[in-house]
Amino acid sequence: MTTLHKFLVVFTTATVMLLTSCSEDDDNNTPTINYTTTENLLNEINFQGYAIVTKNGNDLVRQGFGLANETTTLLQDYELAYRIGSVSKTLTAAAIVKLNRDGYITSFNQTLDEFDSEFPNGDQITIAHLLSHQSGIPDYQFIVEEVFEQGEILDEEDIYEVITYLISENGLNFAPGVSKQYSNSNYLIAALLIQELTQMSYHDYIQQNIFNPLEMNSTSKGTDAINPNTHAEGYKNGNANSTYPMAIAFGAGDFSSTPKDMETWTNAVKTNWFSATEKDEIFAQDVPSGYVDFGLGWFTTQEDNTTLYWHGGDINGYWSMIGFIPEYDATIVLLSNKQDETGIQRNTIIEQLLTNEFNQ
Numbered sequence: 001m002t003t004l005h006k007f008l009v010v011f012t013t014a015t016v017m018l019l020t021s022c023s024e025d026d027d028n029n030t031p032t033i034n035y036t037t038t039e040n041l042l043n044e045i046n047f048q049g050y051a052i053v054t055k056n057g058n059d060l061v062r063q064g065f066g067l068a069n070e071t072t073t074l075l076q077d078y079e080l081a082y083r084i085g086s087v088s089k090t091l092t093a094a095a096i097v098k099l100n101r102d103g104y105i106t107s108f109n110q111t112l113d114e115f116d117s118e119f120p121n122g123d124q125i126t127i128a129h130l131l132s133h134q135s136g137i138p139d140y141q142f143i144v145e146e147v148f149e150q151g152e153i154l155d156e157e158d159i160y161e162v163i164t165y166l167i168s169e170n171g172l173n174f175a176p177g178v179s180k181q182y183s184n185s186n187y188l189i190a191a192l193l194i195q196e197l198t199q200m201s202y203h204d205y206i207q208q209n210i211f212n213p214l215e216m217n218s219t220s221k222g223t224d225a226i227n228p229n230t231h232a233e234g235y236k237n238g239n240a241n242s243t244y245p246m247a248i249a250f251g252a253g254d255f256s257s258t259p260k261d262m263e264t265w266t267n268a269v270k271t272n273w274f275s276a277t278e279k280d281e282i283f284a285q286d287v288p289s290g291y292v293d294f295g296l297g298w299f300t301t302q303e304d305n306t307t308l309y310w311h312g313g314d315i316n317g318y319w320s321m322i323g324f325i326p327e328y329d330a331t332i333v334l335l336s337n338k339q340d341e342t343g344i345q346r347n348t349i350i351e352q353l354l355t356n357e358f359n360q
Contacts, residue, residue: 031348035356039063045345049232049336050076050259055328055357068232068337071240081231081256082335083222083242084320085313088255090269091206092187093131093297095194097278098209104197108281108296115193120167124176127193130186131296132284136172137163139183141248148245156250160192180294184252191251202251214264214273219257222246231256232337234317241317241339253315262322262333269298269309270324270331283309303354308332312346314339321346328358 035041038053038060048066064076099105113122129135140162144154163185173181191202198205203221211219226242234242246254274282284293284300292301301308310323319340323332
């Protein structure tokens, strides 16, 4: 494809950035907090957004913090839209599970060469490797963002070619299944697989199979520029920063949603959206205390006898997190319109809640 050839130099020079990439959730540099209540915790770390934390059927917090738009003084709201970034990956992974239910795939251990015979190293990479970030496929994000900054536009098929080019030229970052490294490429490929097998668009398939049954009426593909009347404005370092070419995040982080819909989705996963057998495959098992592991679309954090299943997201102007703790029938939804590139706020909240609020 001619689009690909135009950017060979960009791809080559930026590849070194990918070789040291890691999960945005790895930073454990959390500040010292004197925990009293969840609300006080969020105030103390200057959380800006909407927060829901429940425990044994009761709300620990359900409210907005700060403004959703500092110019119009729009308040944070349960039914206001926020970009959710990589929390979208939980939806992509769930759609792959639905493919398995409906016979479009026969196993999460099917390899990519069964769907694209020319995919480099495709005979070694399984669907499970994609969803659990064990594929070794390098992340395209930094490269493609640079291309967009130069004024060029790529769609998901173009980005797929970028990914295959990177592998062909530089190989995988590691042999599939021997290590784990967070990569958006995994989920763009998974979303394209959904389209190829169902002959539906990725977003329509999720709309039909997840949003409609659960009546998640306010979750949709994000637009490059937000509507300030219905969507929280994103901020970075005090400046509005909510414009982003959403084509880059295809399958990996391109949804906007509301606290209401994210609570619905989290509770569905916590209860019966997945069968018991599916949960055994999806959620990482036997995680040692104090550790985090990838499952198929979800992280598992274990702290003593308490297990948190969750996923976070980061995108221009926003960060997010959804999760649940079965031992306490707990639900956590955090949608922030104040960018936190370090992940410190999310990590602080997780650490403080598991240490002080959900500690058996």
